[in-house]
Each structure stands twice: as structure tokens, then as C-alpha cells.
Amino acid sequence: MDYKNDLLLKAARGENIERYPVWLMRQAGRILPEYRAVRSSLSGFKELVETPALAAEVTIQPVDHLDVDAAIIFSDILVIPEAMGLEYQLIEKVGPRFSKTIKTEADLVKHAETDFNVEDRLGYVKEAIEITKKELNNRVPLIGFAGAPWTIFCYMIDGGGSKTFSESRKMLYQNPALAHELLERITEVTIRYLKMQIKAGADLVQIFDSWAGVLGNNQYKEFGLKYINKIADAINEVPVTLFAKGAYQAMPSLANSNCNTLGMDWNMEVTEIRKMVGENKTLQGNLDPCALYSSHSEVERLTNNMLDSFKSKRHIVNLGHGVYPDIDPEKVKTFIKTVKNYEIKH
Numbered sequence: 001m002d003y004k005n006d007l008l009l010k011a012a013r014g015e016n017i018e019r020y021p022v023w024l025m026r027q028a029g030r031i032l033p034e035y036r037a038v039r040s041s042l043s044g045f046k047e048l049v050e051t052p053a054l055a056a057e058v059t060i061q062p063v064d065h066l067d068v069d070a071a072i073i074f075s076d077i078l079v080i081p082e083a084m085g086l087e088y089q090l091i092e093k094v095g096p097r098f099s100k101t102i103k104t105e106a107d108l109v110k111h112a113e114t115d116f117n118v119e120d121r122l123g124y125v126k127e128a129i130e131i132t133k134k135e136l137n138n139r140v141p142l143i144g145f146a147g148a149p150w151t152i153f154c155y156m157i158d159g160g161g162s163k164t165f166s167e168s169r170k171m172l173y174q175n176p177a178l179a180h181e182l183l184e185r186i187t188e189v190t191i192r193y194l195k196m197q198i199k200a201g202a203d204l205v206q207i208f209d210s211w212a213g214v215l216g217n218n219q220y221k222e223f224g225l226k227y228i229n230k231i232a233d234a235i236n237e238v239p240v241t242l243f244a245k246g247a248y249q250a251m252p253s254l255a256n257s258n259c260n261t262l263g264m265d266w267n268m269e270v271t272e273i274r275k276m277v278g279e280n281k282t283l284q285g286n287l288d289p290c291a292l293y294s295s296h297s298e299v300e301r302l303t304n305n306m307l308d309s310f311k312s313k314r315h316i317v318n319l320g321h322g323v324y325p326d327i328d329p330e331k332v333k334t335f336i337k338t339v340k341n342y343e344i345k346h
């Protein structure tokens, strides 16, 4: 395919790039007034996710208004548990809540189904990708995504956000067989879901393991990495990015995975991570999302400092986690402009 701008894909594959590509996790929605205008005309977030033409519209907004080098499809990682039979609600100022959670084998049979066609239950994502691709007209690549099995497991067991995810971690000690069975089921559906996204036009897929950091290293290997590797091994059509937040110690193991790009949160030291993973992976990140609360000149300085710490071309610039909802879009523009003006010196 002929892209006007395919820096993201080149960087992910380790090809030569003239400048670093930049996009922001959670760029679609959250900060743009144009998003809020679309959102406020609807009954809620889920209606937006499930209306392909509108999901496509808000996916493209950051490309038009922020000048990012990639679009990410507007959806949520929680559409997977919902498709498996566990419905969620997004409660204002609280976050996502599941009315039921999984605690027993019987719950698993009822609320962690695998025997369905993903296109039947998640066809709205396929359609949103198809519309977005048409409207983007190859201006920039489109990123598809899913939650990592461990992070989805956390929501299905704890039933919503949590600081500790202690219900989820309790199951790893009390009933590891049930935990593995659920993780296996999520993995199987996620592979089919990502393949559907790729067939519809996703040019790269990112796996979000937002709660990787609540597990110790050995448990992360057993209950996290094992399933991420299954997904990365199954997806060969497009580059795969893994963002495992807080998984500092797992970085050397991740270097042996089939992921092309590894995301870094802002606690990770770029030079140290590069030493841990070697030269065969692209690294993505990792400005502290809070840095965008500082002045324009400080955003510029901090961004340039980060860029100076990159000693190779295998980098995609991003924040160390999703952009916060009350960040001034003008600060985001300064961040993006700084990256675009930066001259790679090596």
C-alpha cells in the first residue's frame, strides 16, 4: 500500500526513518473538544463505540487536529469480555463496572464464552475500521488494539478498576487451574478479534497490558507473558506492539517475544531498557503524561531530553501511558511539533 506517511510502520519494522513517528495512547477521545461534541449528542460512550461512522469520525479527529503520525481505532479493550458474555457499564467519574464477575467454573461456562463468531458480536469494530481506512485514504497507518489477557482477566474477576486487583491475584493462588482456563479463553477470542481487525484494515496492532505491574515477575511470566506470546506468535500479518505497564523486570523476557515494539511507561529508563532488550526491538514511549501540565517551553525541553536519550532509530514516540483527560490540546501540539522538528543525530 502507498502511504503518504508510514513512519510508524517503518519504525516498528526497524527500517530507516527520516524522523521519529509520534502518536499518543488514548488520543481518540478524552482531550479534544471535537470529541466531546460528538459524545454529548449520544446516550453514552458505548453508543459511540457501537456506531461505526461516529467511531470512525472520532478516530480521525486527532489526525486532523493534532497532526499525529498514526490513528488508533476508537473502541475499548472491554468489548472482549462483553462479547464473551460479561456486560459492562461505564459509570461517570467511576469508570467501567461489570454487573457479574467470574469466580467459579460455572461462571466461566456462562460468562466466558468462546464458541461464537467474532464478526457477529464485534462486527461494529470491523465496520468502524473499514470506514476509517476509507476516510483516512492512507494519510497515516491505522492501529488496531486489544487488551492483554491478564488485563482483561483483571476486569472479569475484580469487576472494575482497582488499585491492587486482589480478587484477581487471589485466584492465582487459590485456583490457578481456573485462572489458566479463563486466560486461555480470553487469548483464543483475542487472536480471532485481532485477525478480524487486520482483515478489516488495521496496519499494526497494540496489546495493552495496563495492569502488568500488579504481578511479581514469576507470576507475570506464568499468567501474563505466556498468553501474550501466544498472541504475538499467532499474528504475523502486521507488526505487533506490546505496552506492558510496570513490567520493568519482564523486559529481558519480552525481548525474546514475537512483538516488534515494546512500550515503556515513564518509570522506565530508556537507556536501561535498551540494554535489557537489545537492538532488535523498537521501543515506544515514554514521556510522563503529567509533563504535559508544564509550560510550553518545559514540554519542549522535556521532550527534547527524552529524544536525546534515544541512541538509535528504533523508536516510536509516545507518552508513558494514556494522555490525561484535562490536558490542554495545545500542549499536546507542542509535544508533537517538538518531535517532528527533532533531527536524528545518529
Ligand SMILES: Cc1c2[nH]c(c1CCC(=O)O)Cc1[nH]c(c(CCC(=O)O)c1C)Cc1[nH]c(c(CCC(=O)O)c1C)Cc1[nH]c(c(C)c1CCC(=O)O)C2
Residues within 6 Å of the ligand: 024, 025, 026, 027, 028, 029, 030, 039, 045, 072, 073, 074, 075, 076, 077, 078, 090, 095, 096, 145, 161, 208, 210, 322
Ligand atoms: C484499561 C483500559 C480501558 N480501556 C483501554 C485501556 C488500556 C489503556 C490504558 O491503560 O489506559 C483502552 C482504550 N480505551 C479507549 C481507547 C480508544 C483509542 C485511543 O484513544 O487510544 C483505548 C485504546 C477509549 C475510551 N475508553 C473509555 C473512554 C472514556 C469514555 C467517555 O467518557 O467518553 C474512552 C475515550 C472508558 C474506559 N475504558 C477503560 C477505563 C478505565 C475507562 C474509564 C475512563 C477513561 O479511562 O477514560 C478500560
